[in-house]
Amino acid sequence: MAEESVKLLGYWGSPFALRVKWALKLKGIQYHYVEEDLPNKSPMLLQYNPVYKKIPVLVHDDKPLAESLVILEYIDEEWKQNPLLPIDPYERAKARFWAKFADDKCVPPVMAAFSKKGEEQERAAKEARENLKTLESGLEGKRFFGGETIGFVDIAAGWIGCWARMTGEIIGINLIDAETMPLLDAWFQDFLEVPFIKECMPPQDKLLEHNKEFHKILTAAST
Amino acid sequence: MAEEVLVFGAWGSPFSRRVEMALKLKGIEYKFIEEDLTNKSPSLLKYNPVHKKIPVLVHNGKPVAESLVILEYIDETWKDHPILPKDPYERANARFWAKFIDEKCLSAIFKACWGACWGEEKEHEKAEIEHEKAVKEVSELLQFLENELKEKRYFGGETVGLLDIAANTIGYWLGVFEEASGVELLTREKFPKLCNWANEFVCVTAIKENLPPRDKLIAYFRNRFGAGNASK
Numbered sequence: 001m002a003e004e005s006v007k008l009l010g011y012w013g014s015p016f017a018l019r020v021k022w023a024l025k026l027k028g029i030q031y032h033y034v035e036e037d038l039p040n041k042s043p044m045l046l047q048y049n050p051v052y053k054k055i056p057v058l059v060h061d062d063k064p065l066a067e068s069l070v071i072l073e074y075i076d077e078e079w080k081q082n083p084l085l086p087i088d089p090y091e092r093a094k095a096r097f098w099a100k101f102a103d104d105k106c107v108p109p110v111m112a113a114f115s116k117k118g119e120e121q122e123r124a125a126k127e128a129r130e131n132l133k134t135l136e137s138g139l140e141g142k143r144f145f146g147g148e149t150i151g152f153v154d155i156a157a158g159w160i161g162c163w164a165r166m167t168g169e170i171i172g173i174n175l176i177d178a179e180t181m182p183l184l185d186a187w188f189q190d191f192l193e194v195p196f197i198k199e200c201m202p203p204q205d206k207l208l209e210h211n212k213e214f215h216k217i218l219t220a221a222s223t
Numbered sequence: 224m225a226e227e228v229l230v231f232g233a234w235g236s237p238f239s240r241r242v243e244m245a246l247k248l249k250g251i252e253y254k255f256i257e258e259d260l261t262n263k264s265p266s267l268l269k270y271n272p273v274h275k276k277i278p279v280l281v282h283n284g285k286p287v288a289e290s291l292v293i294l295e296y297i298d299e300t301w302k303d304h305p306i307l308p309k310d311p312y313e314r315a316n317a318r319f320w321a322k323f324i325d326e327k328c329l330s331a332i333f334k335a336c337w338g339a340c341w342g343e344e345k346e347h348e349k350a351e352i353e354h355e356k357a358v359k360e361v362s363e364l365l366q367f368l369e370n371e372l373k374e375k376r377y378f379g380g381e382t383v384g385l386l387d388i389a390a391n392t393i394g395y396w397l398g399v400f401e402e403a404s405g406v407e408l409l410t411r412e413k414f415p416k417l418c419n420w421a422n423e424f425v426c427v428t429a430i431k432e433n434l435p436p437r438d439k440l441i442a443y444f445r446n447r448f449g450a451g452n453a454s455k
Contacts, residue, residue, distance in 0.1 A: 051323060065319070073318065077311035078311045090296070092296070092299065093295065096292045096295065097288060097289055137273075
């Protein structure tokens with residue numbers, strides 16, 4: 001097989017770029033990584049993602065792709081080893097449903113809890129906890145969303161375990177409740193301990209510092 | 224093989240119509256259940272406990288929710304008349320634009336048509352500026368779609384595909400919003416390709432048979448959201 005050129009434009013602290021790194025690692029795909037300076041985006045990034053101007057962008061044989069969940073599906077279809085999605089259409093639909101749910105319903109309230117203050121923050125934290133509890137139901141009692149091994153939803157949503165905990169630490173409100181969502185809590189722990197997952201994670205102390213700084217900026221901005 | 228396919232939807236919803244369009248394209252028989260969205264049925268709440276929304280496809284008792292997820296399920300379950308191309312990059316492209324339409328276009332269109340209709344005189348200038356901004360944003364978004372169409376007859380190429388179906392909001396509902404609110408967004412001079420596509424799209428049998436009556440839809444949106452943002 002001819003050597004393929006795979007390039008990933010990302011940011012070290014971005015969980016969305018992390019998803020793509022995990023997927024490429026799982027499938028053993030070699031790639032060239034380009035770190036973007038987000039306050040100063042490269043012409044290459046703007047050319048490859050004119051619609052959103054965001055990372056991650058995967059470029060394969062000079063063809064760019066944006067939106068991390070779309071990129072995950074592409075990676076899964078292009079490289080068939082260690083599949084992310086199951087074979088059965090109904091199971092695939094469930095996986096897509098939960099990945100979308102995590103992005104649409106879990107991530108925004110966690111981010112809102114991170115960036116707001118007072119009553120708005122409390123409301124966001126409450127919503128985050130409720131929706132994380134709903135996400136737990138998608139596990140259906142399994143160890144991972146993918147069953148015995150990691151799959152699509154694990155890679156799509158597993159990072160929330162780390163980020164939500166970090167957010168909780170910074171804002172002083174617990175978002176992942178080990179008592180009311182024990183299965184989700186266990187899943188986050190198991191997922192983040194998987195060797196190749198752990199290997200790709202950004203250094204935790206650097207990430208915490210970075211997020212603390214980011215929090216200061218965001219809460220200074222919101223009145 | 225006895226197969227039961229149910230679709231829970233609403234007559235005016237582009238999202239449930241998408242599901243029906245895909246099933247129709249593939250010649251799949253199904254039973255449609257019209258939901259009263261102000262009084263949701265126990266069945267709907269049972270089949271979609273997470274979002275409690277339509278559409279829901281129930282195939283042999285197994286429910287699938289979220290219209291784009293349903294479209295992919297339909298394509299993977301019934302292999303005739305595929306709505307996604309074979310090439311992974313082309314598939315990713317279709318998914319990207321379908322997501323773009325749902326996540327960026329709809330809310331921008333609504334804002335341009337009905338967002339912030341301040342009645343007070345002193346707020347009028349502010350409302351005008353907001354309205355102009357919203358219209359400009361829709362224009363930029365539609366331009367992306369215009370460029371994506373290139374010289375193709377449909378987004379899917381020679382035949383209607385997943386992206387065309389997902390773009391039903393642009394191909395039909397947008398025209399309805401424009402007429403209901405009086406705001407012009409999809410003009411022929413700025414978007415000739417997109418306009419041509421919309422005309423072709425609504426003529427495809429499987430699509431045409433699944434479009435709600437235009438007048439009824441216009442009346443519904445006017446009634447629900449008011450006369451709209453059109454500058455008098």
